[in-house]
Amino acid sequence: MKKEDQVKLFDKQAKRYAKRNSQHSFDKTLREQLFQHISGDILEVSVGTGTNFPYYHQADSITAVDFSERMLEYAKLAAEENDLPVELHLGDVEQMDFPRNQFDCVVSTLSLCSYPNPEHVLSQLSKWCKEEGSILLLEHGMSSNALYRWLQNRVNTFVKKRGGCHMNRDIIGLVEAAPMTIDDAEHRKLGTVHLLWCTPNHK
Template identity: 35%
Template sequence: MKPDSAAIRKRYDRIAPYFEGMEAVMEGLFFKNWRKKCWAKVEGHHILEVGVGTGKNFDYYPKDARITAIDFSEKMLKQAVQKRDRKNVNVDLELMDIQSLCFADNSFDTVICSFVFCSVPSAVKGLKEVYRVCKPGGQVLLLEHVISSNPVLAAVMNLLNPVVVALVGANINRNTVKNVKACAFTSVHVDERSSDIIKLIEARK
């Protein structure tokens, strides 16, 4: 049985105070540069960040944009609130699940997520919600780790996935590019700088 949102939320609530420390090495070596590349592609004035977590993207927010950021973990959001106040970041933070967004259709110029869909129980449902709230002609930017195209490494990732999900609630074997292409976006492009397991996906509504 796949974990539901409540089970995954509890896992993120549990690790929230230690989350930045847990990922510090990977953040410094890899994720930080990818976040910069992803946020450099943001367009428009009204931006939605889905899965804000502890606020790791605050340093990359465009200065002149109106930004709303959500997370489904109350404890992770609490960390983000503290960081927002400490850094004086201009962002509205809300507790919300990507699978059921409380925003009107066609609300945002850009919807952006970084390392989020690994933790969404129903990735397709989450993508449909992201598509719904994005304005016509707007863009969805996804920075995600995905299953490897190497059969041997993919087999290892599939083998380890239940353990990783049980510990932190994140799947390491998602095929997010395929899921995005299955949605109704007019175009889907994978940044040429993407690696085998980290993909920067640009989708246009």
């Protein structure tokens, strides 16, 4: 899918994503767990409609990036509702750059499924994170269950076209190959959903 088509797709879905912010969903509990100790200067990539903002009240600053202008409109409202110091950036994470070692914490939730080059994005996340900082990931991908993995492969093309999402990415393999270390991990939903607490590996 071309990047401009991806942007249009996520612009179209923004209202539905924003509506989910007020609902108690399965991933809300996971976000609470992932962000219980988050603080300092935070970078969130593919911020969407600001779903994670309610968990950032110990933040000194928040830098949030997304390539969907419509998503950022909702994220701005979420920042105001939570009274947070958020700086929003409209742009493609794969093309953006920030200074090395700038952020105490770098966050990605349910976004590695959509990047054309997730390896590059993970490398950038590590670079932007301070050496003593943390990289927090909530991602979904290929199941550890053989039958469900077969189903994911069967429907992946359809889901990618309709939702801009690759269902069958090997998220753990991608993170293990990236310049970061997985310090702790939890896996849910037949191994399709991953909570990952990581630290950058600056070589």
